[in-house]
Amino acid sequence: MIRGNDPILLTPGPLTTSLETKQAMLRDWGSWDAAFNQVTLSLCRDLVDIVGGGADYVCVPLQGSGTFSVEAAIGNVVPRNGRVLVPNNGAYCARIVKICKYLNRAVVDLAVPEDQPATAAIVEAALRADPAITHVAQVHCETGAGILNDLDGIAQACRRLGKGLIVDAMSSFAALPIDVKDAPFDALIAASGKCLEGVPGMGFVIMKKSVAEGCSGNSHSLALDLADQYAYMQKTAQWRYTPPTHVVAALRAAVDQFKAEGGQPARGARYAANCATLIDGMRALGFQAYLRPEVQAPIIVTFHAPADPAYDFKTFYAKTRERGYILYPGKLTQVETFRVGCIGAIDANEMRNVVSAVAETLKDMGIRSAAPALRRAA
Ligand SMILES: *Cc1c(COP(=O)(O)O)cnc(C)c1O
Numbered sequence: 001m002i003r004g005n006d007p008i009l010l011t012p013g014p015l016t017t018s019l020e021t022k023q024a025m026l027r028d029w030g031s032w033d034a035a036f037n038q039v040t041l042s043l044c045r046d047l048v049d050i051v052g053g054g055a056d057y058v059c060v061p062l063q064g065s066g067t068f069s070v071e072a073a074i075g076n077v078v079p080r081n082g083r084v085l086v087p088n089n090g091a092y093c094a095r096i097v098k099i100c101k102y103l104n105r106a107v108v109d110l111a112v113p114e115d116q117p118a119t120a121a122i123v124e125a126a127l128r129a130d131p132a133i134t135h136v137a138q139v140h141c142e143t144g145a146g147i148l149n150d151l152d153g154i155a156q157a158c159r160r161l162g163k164g165l166i167v168d169a170m171s172s173f174a175a176l177p178i179d180v181k182d183a184p185f186d187a188l189i190a191a192s193g194k195c196l197e198g199v200p201g202m203g204f205v206i207m208k209k210s211v212a213e214g215c216s217g218n219s220h221s222l223a224l225d226l227a228d229q230y231a232y233m234q235k236t237a238q239w240r241y242t243p244p245t246h247v248v249a250a251l252r253a254a255v256d257q258f259k260a261e262g263g264q265p266a267r268g269a270r271y272a273a274n275c276a277t278l279i280d281g282m283r284a285l286g287f288q289a290y291l292r293p294e295v296q297a298p299i300i301v302t303f304h305a306p307a308d309p310a311y312d313f314k315t316f317y318a319k320t321r322e323r324g325y326i327l328y329p330g331k332l333t334q335v336e337t338f339r340v341g342c343i344g345a346i347d348a349n350e351m352r353n354v355v356s357a358v359a360e361t362l363k364d365m366g367i368r369s370a371a372p373a374l375r376r377a378a
Pocket of ligand 1: 012013065066067068070092139141142143168169170171191
């Protein structure tokens with residue numbers, strides 16, 4: 001795979017894309033041209049297929065970064081007098097709480113420790129304690145720490161108790177198994193620039209068809225009105241307002257590669273191998289992962305910062321950047337950490353190389369031990 005001298009992005013999006021995906025952007029498309037509309041329609045069909053949505057689910061694409069689509073999903077699916085439960089174990093859950101407050105949707109912010117997954121038992125207890133809750137907004141892989149929440153269990157609890165479910169599957173879609181049979185949801189949000197390995201610029205909401213058809217009038221925002229976007233697309237096959245044409249074309253190419261690779265099982269396996277290679281290599285250098293292996297999603301790994309006084313993230317970042325790898329700062333409130341992504345058009349070889357780059361950087365910075373100050377509680 002030829003990438004020129006671009007650094008490898010080990011971040012949770014934007015991420016390293018393949019040459020074919022980049023090349024798909026070397027063409028201009030008319031936004032109401034039939035050929036472009038065909039690209040949008042085929043893409044939407046493929047995205048619904050990835051979760052086994054069949055005829056009961058539809059895909060509504062939306063311009064903007066992933067957060068635009070999360071905000072649109074909350075604003076459209078939750079009626080103005082609804083009440084949303086957010087099991088909150090990280091930064092992206094906290095963002096949903098903030099969205100609910102902006103949109104004046106009543107929200108129950110259910111604190112879950114950042115190193116513990118949200119489970120069906122936690123959610124079910126909260127729903128029973130507060131029957132006025134109408135919807136659960138659940139982040140699947142909480143990219144803050146990289147933890148995997150129990151989507152299937154939570155979805156089944158929602159079904160049992162008759163609650164709506166909105167899933168932020170931004171960093172898990174296409175990499176981890178999600179099937180509407182096991183995890184029935186009202187709406188699920190993901191975006192072009194994550195595990196589908198497209199470029200950033202569009203999100204999409206996979207909605208139960210009945211929800212997409214029945215939620216009109218809820219939206220607080222014209223630009224984020226999913227019901228209207230859906231109705232307009234049904235009528236015209238076009239996006240309302242200028243589509244991100246190059247992003248859509250790149251995503252079409254990226255989804256073709258996803259299918260050729262073997263779909264979600266193959267992509268998930270590649271990321272799992274990336275993740276295992278990374279954690280093994282970093283452990284050999286003395287680093288310690290923040291999460292227990294059982295709850296670690298193979299998407300992004302949080303490592304404790306070394307206790308060595310010669311360590312600081314800025315220098316560490318700059319020196320691994322010089323060696324061709326872009327790392328990501330930590331996003332935890334209690335402990336100093338940094339993150340390394342496992343996703344993108346990369347394989348275990350890149351993970352071995354980034355470990356070498358980190359080893360050289362440690363030497364360069366005069367850090368003898370990468371061991372953290374805090375040992376993880378057993
Ligand atoms: C990336 C991500 C988002 C969206 O972030 P944007 O910067 O708006 O693209 C939302 N939720 C999760 C879990 C994510 O990983």
